[in-house]
Amino acid sequence: MNSKADVILEIFEEKLGKHYGTSVIRESQVQMxxxxxxxxxSSKRIMIIEAPVGTGKSLGVLVPALVxxxxxxYNKRSLMYAxxxxxxxxQLMGSEIPLLSSIGLVKYPIIAKGKTHYYCHYRLREQERGKEYSLFSPRDREVLENFYQTSKTGQRSELEGEYGFDIEDEKWKKVELPMNSNCRDCSLSMLCPTIAHRRRFKSPENDVVITNHDQLITSFLTAMDEESIYEPVLQTDMGIVVIDEAHEFLETFIGRLEKTFTISYLKxxxxxxxxxxxxWTKSIHELRKWIETNKENNEKADTGRYMLNDSVLATLKELNQIINDNLFRASLKKAEILDQLSSVLYRFTQTTKYTSWVSLENNMFHVVENNYKEVFRKMLNHIMKVNKVIFMSGTLTVNGDFSYIMNQWDIHPREAMTKILNCPFDYKNQALIYIPEGLGDPNKDEFIGKALExxxxxxxxxxxxxxxxxxxKHHMDGIYTxxxxxxxxxxxxxxxxxxSGVEKLTERFKExxxxxxxGSGxxxxxxxxxxxxxxSVIINKLPFPAHNDPIVELISRGIDKNKIFNQVxxxxxxxxxxxxxGRLIRSIEDYGIVTILDERIYTASYGKKIQELLKGHGYILTRSWDEVKSFYVKKLEKGAEAEYKQYSRSSLIMGDQLCKPNKxxxxKEKHIQQKIEQKKGLYISRNITKTQTSFLTKVCRDNEFMIILKGSTELVFKEVCSILYLKDLQVKEIMRDFPxxxxxxxxxxxxxxxxxxxxRTVEIVHAERMGEKKTKIIKKEQREFLKGLIENEGLNISIERIANNAYISVYKELYNKWKDTQLxxxxxxxxxxxxxxxxxLSTYHGGERKRVYPLCVKLGCDGTCSEEQHGKITQYLVDTYKATRVLYMExxxxxxIQIEPIEILDHAEFRPDELLQTV
Structure with missing residues (x-):
């Protein structure tokens, strides 16, 4: 074994089978x-993969990326998986990551969810002043208080899982972390588990970060904004970015470009x-009335998005004019709020540049720029600067053609590597697709009654x-009732x-x-x-987008109206x-029925294409109820009656680069051989153990010297003994209990x-240690590395000629600017x-931080600056940082707050505002 290809094959052919207790190897997964x-x-920056259900695409991408x-x-890339x-x-954190950790590929994984999946205790405390507090019983409040005090992550899934407290969506929305939260200024921030967990999103030790599309997009858009004083929530230069379920990525991106406001905010x-x-009041009343009318007219619609008509746009224009008239007289604080809203409302009036709509579910107005593709491409270019990008999903092509998705993403075929993998399942034996007769149009009122039978x-x-x-939602409620x-x-x-939460519902259903x-979306x-x-999976109707869906209108811009149906x-x-x-068959042992309650598959002009598509996957379609019953009875007796295609390494296609010998x-192979030889009684020096390091650390401390305790046991042991001799100490006695x-x-x-x-004699050792080291001129690759770092971080320094000096000068500058990730x-x-x-050099530490005395409001004061509040801050600084002096200056x-000793300000909590990252 001498290449990365060998390592990958060993994992899939031996280690995974041993873990799962199976001899089955999925050829499509190994090929992926x-x-x-x-x-x-390779030199390519983008890869697009269609990996059908059953491929095992999560491990298919995680294993090679971590290998x-x-x-x-040199290029030790970490992984962001969205x-x-x-x-x-x-699923990834509960299944795949522990497996990869057990075989030594993952050490420091973290799940980085969006804000709405985290608990905000401040919001519960705020509820005490409002009528909505009655939503929470005394028992609810007791559990949530305990969760705030003892939780590890602040996640809803932790609350519903480890704490066994199911909380329905209506209640959770009242205590979830708001999208516009400013946690650093929160009076509860010192003990908040949510803040503590989210601060670890950018820890440099993370080797795998599992996040979502929304948070990934927001982070890269923030990184692109040169005027922003904030840093992205996620690290944007991990090296490899995997975008799973990529068929939904563009719509999520469009959502992040939106500017929004609600009726309640206008009020x-x-x-x-x-x-x-x-x-102003009259205009708000007109908007609210218009929304209520549309809710009544669109109660059964498949989307909560509704286009704005000319009347509404005129009302928004009038509101914008009222704001502009008031701006001239407003105080600074009021003017800032009005100006922000004015810039949003202005976009609604520019119909040639922006598309706008209202979400009937939450009375929220949305507006997004029509040139979203240009912005998307800029973001993709930004991602590719320092990352390899892998898009993957089970559904990225239409009849094996990537043209639709690549056109939507504005990716030229030549710049991306593409791959379509074969499905490993035997759908002909494992599943049956049933399309009942006589249900009629699923958009008609009588449909639900017929479908229920x-x-x-x-x-x-x-x-x-x-x-x-x-x-x-209309169909979901009707079927449920x-x-x-x-x-x-x-x-x-x-x-x-x-x-309750999606994760909790999934767990309950499975158990x-x-x-x-x-469910729905x-x-x-x-x-x-x-x-x-x-x-059994039952689909109520073909999931076409609504004919007046604003997102479809946006994506369809520039396309001939007669071609929108076929192209979008x-x-x-x-x-x-x-x-x-694809929700039905998830393993080779699965079987069941997919029912589509929409006979347009047989009656509409496009129905034949859908039939051919499903048959092309290997499914058998039927309209016979008797056939459904006999199929299911047979499966109960005999099971899936399917097997994976026989695995053969000779059938795999392996690239030249991956098969090259890897140092x-x-x-590693030599290390394994060393272990074998050690068992035979031969001595081969290995890296120092934790126990040995602890022992030698004490020796160094007790005898007032310090060395780098890294490397082989022999190297470190010899150096410690040499120094003890130089100090005329009893070496044998001091090292007697070495482990x-x-x-x-x-x-x-x-x-x-x-x-x-x-x-060598002691004198020779002493001369080596005390003599001047030979200076090393900086190498070309070192210079290029530092040059790239200086340019990316905007440092105002030059690269010195001596390698050590060049490294140290860059280190000091990064340290001064609190760029710990870059360090x-x-x-x-x-x-x-x-x-x-x-x-x-790797253990060098030096330089000074940029220090600024913090404002009291940053440490929990609400701005009234009472003695009680300042007293709590003082006690916190003394207890946490052993402060010897705390002085409050207006x-x-x-x-x-003036804090002494001043070195306390080197802790991350006191990072100057202009260098802060958002939580």
Whole structure:
């Protein structure tokens, strides 16, 4: 074994099978891993992979990416893995990551969810002043108080999992971390588990960060904004960015470009309006009335998005004019608020540059720029500067063609590596797709009543075990209400999206085998339940986007109206349908029925294409109820009756770059051989152990000297003995209890207790240690490395001629500007000339931080600056940092705190405001 390809093959052919207790190897998964490994060795920056359900794409990308990290000599890339669904994030952290950790590929993983998945205790405390406090019982408040005091992460999933407290969406929305939160100024920040966890998102030790599309996009957009004083929430230069469930990525991106406001916000701003207040109030009333009318007219719509008409746009223009008239008289604080709202409202009036709509569900108005593709491409270019990008999903092509998705992402075919993998499942034997007759148009009022009869029959046959997927809240509520009583009579548990968090619902459904789950968008993808807990998926209708959906209108700009259906609507539907159908079969042992309650598959002009698409995957389609029953009965008796394609290494395609001999892989093999030889009684020096390091640390401290305690045991042991001799100390006595690994190591190292066997005298050792070291001129690759770091971070320094001096000057500048992530990067990836230079420079620490005395409001004061509040801050500084002096100095309405010793200000909590990252 001498290449990365060998390592990858060993993991899939031996280690994974041993972990899962199976001899089955999925050829498509191994091929995917090899393809990605080759991509990481290539000069290409983008890879797009369609990996059907069952490929095992999570491990297919994680294994080669982490092998690349472990065995790359200089370019040690870490991994950011972004998903569209919270379900997949939980699955990765609960299953794949522990496995990879057990085989030594992952050390420091972290899950970085979006803000709304974290608890905000301040919001619960705020509820005490409002009528909504009654939503929370005394028991609720007790549990949440305890969660705030003892939680590790502040995540909703932790609250519902480890604390066993189910909280429905209505309550959670009252205590979730707001999108516009400013946690650093919160009076509860010192003990907040949410803040503590989210601060670790950018820790330099993270080797895998699992996040979501939204947070990834926001971080890169922030990094692109040169005028922003904030840093991204996530580290944007990890090296490898994986975008899973990539079919949803663009729509999420468009959502991040949006500017929004709500009716309730307009009402709050009313207090800042002095001129034309009557007009302002009347306009708000007209907007609210218009929304209510549209809610009544669109109760059954598949989307909550509704385009704005000319009347509404005129009203928004009038509101904008009222704001502008009031700006001239407003105080500085009021003017800032009004000016921000004015810039948002102005966009709604520019219909040629922006697309706008209202979300009927939450009365929120949205506006987004029409040139979103240009911004998307700029962001993609920014990502590619320092990262390799891998887009992957089970549904990225239409009939094997990437053209649709690459056109949407503005990616030229020549700049991306593409791959379509074969599905490993035997759908012909494992599944049946049933399209009932006689249900009619799913958009008609009578549809739900007819559909319920089919649903009842299916639930009787399968005994529950069903996921019901709906394209609208109207259908979801109608189906849920229609089956609720009957399932209660049958003793079958019924769950509905919104009753608790998605992760908790998924866990319940999986553990309660006969249960039924009714859901919508969140469950169309990322929901994976293998086994007999899920043997039936029912889809209420073909998931076409609404004909007046503003997002479709935006994506369709510039396309001939006659071509929009074929180029936009149909591909969007096909991708979502593929995702929905793919929820059923998740392993080779699975079986079941997919029911699509939409006979347009047989009656519409495009129906034939859908039939061919499903048959092309290997499914058998039927409209016969008798065939459905006989199929299911047979599966109950005989199981899936399917097998994976026989694995053969000779069938794999392996790239030349991945198969090249790798120095670190070969070293690992030598290390394994060393272990074998050690077992035979031969001595080979190995890296120093933690126990040995602890012992020698004490020796150094007790005898008032310090050396770098890294490297081989022999090297460090010899150096400690040499210094003890120089100090005329009793070496044998001091080193008597050294924790040797075994007798062989003890016998070999004992020669240094008398400084024998080295061929050197104490005088020679002393001369070597005290003599001047030969200066090393900086190498070209070192200069290029430092040059790139200086340019990326905007440092105003030049690169010195001597390697050590150049490294130290850059280090000091980064340290001064609190760029700790970049310091870690410098230590890890600087191309040291040899092991000696690495030992010296990688442990260097020096320089001074930029220090600013903090404002009292940054440490919990609410601005009233009472003695009580300042007393709490003083006590906090004394208890936490052992402050010897705390003095409050007046500074613009609040106080600035002088803290001594001044070195306390070197802690991250006191980083100057202009260098702060957002939480």
């Amino acid at each position: 891993a090899l393809d990605i490994g080759e991509f990481l060795e 690349d990290r472990k065995y790359s000599i 998903t569209a669904t919270i379900n997949l994030q939980g 709050k701003v009313e207090k800042y309006i002095d001129q034309d207040k009557h007009k 089919e649903v009842y029959n299916l639930l009787k046959v399968t005994g529950g075990r069903t996921l019901l997927l709906n394209t609208s 229609g089956i609720k009583d009957k399932l209660y009579d049958y003793g079958i548990p019924l769950y509905k999206q919104g009753e 309660t085998e006969e249960s039924v789950l009714v 969140s469950f169309f993808s990322g929901f994976s339940i293998a086994g007999t807990s899920l043997t 609507s149909y591909p969007m539907m096909v991708n979502k349908l593929d995702q929905a159908v 670190k892989v070969i070293q 040797y690994r075994n007798d062989t190591e003890k016998e070999e190292l004992s020669k240094y207790l008398e400084l024998k066997g080295t061929g 870690q990067y410098l230590r890890k990836y600087f191309p040291y000339q040899d092991e000696e230079e690495k030992r010296e 500074a613009k309405e609040v106080h600035r």
